[in-house]
């Protein structure tokens with residue numbers, strides 16, 4: 001499953017600084033970090049709305065939009081997907097409640 005995310009990350013990095021006339025990623029990134037972050041937020045909200053009011057197909061579509069725009073946001077900051085996946089690996093097997101307590105301390 002992570003393979004498509006990794007391929008998508010590579011494509012997104014390749015589009016960075018590219019032709020805004022032929023690439024959605026280049027066009028969005030060209031608008032700057034705030035716009036990239038705003039777009040991710042909008043897609044996340046649309047995913048919430050789909051989860052609460054729409055069918056499974058709509059939710060799948062909105063979730064895909066959200067994951068894609070998260071990758072664009074990470075790429076804009078030059079934060080690697082591998083680092084996010086490594087963080088999830090680190091948390092694997094640790095109770096979410098223990099993680100929550102550790103964050104508070």
Ligand SMILES: N=c1c2ncn([C@@H]3O[C@H](COP(=O)(O)OP(=O)(O)OP(=O)(O)O)[C@@H](O)[C@H]3O)c2ncn1[C@@H]1O[C@H](COP(=O)(O)O)[C@@H](O)[C@H]1O
Pocket residue numbers: 008011012015022023024025026039064065068
């Ligand atoms: N996975 C995606 C993907 N998911 C969603 N989107 C785009 O994200 C946008 C979000 O939907 P909206 O309805 O909010 O879009 P919009 O009205 O065009 O957006 P705004 O102008 O309001 O920002 C749409 O234009 C979608 O086409 C994507 N655009 C690109 N990709 C992948 O990124 C690759 C590179 O794309 P380009 O940069 O266009 O070459 C593609 O080959 C795909 O694999």
